[in-house]
Amino acid sequence: MTTREDKWKRQEVALRATQMAFDLTTEVQKSIKKQAIDEELTPSDMIRKILDLEVKSKKTRQRLSFNLTDDEIVLLAERFSVDPNDKRAVKQQVANMLLSRYTENKKK
Secondary structure, three states: OHHHHHHHHHHHHHHHHOOOOOOHHHHHHHHHHHHHHHHOHHHHHHHHHHHHOOOOOOOOOOOOOOOOOOHHHHHHHHHOOOOOOOOHHHHOOOOEEEEEHHHHHHHH
């Protein structure tokens, strides 16, 4: 088979997969998510592991992300005394603040 045919076959199999969603208690969801983070897996991969199914994906690097409006970037730039047009500097200051908070909480 050619590479193109292989690709189509894999996509066809993926289309036949069935997604399942569950309404579980907050405590159960938190537990699964915490286990996933501890094992560097996605929550869906953690569920596959719990069910003793194959987990194909590699360990993930968990990323934290959130959205900022332009006004919020200006506000943070002022708070951190950096140029509001330098989003990278704002991002670095936010990262520093999060790391400081983690360090302080770890001491408690």
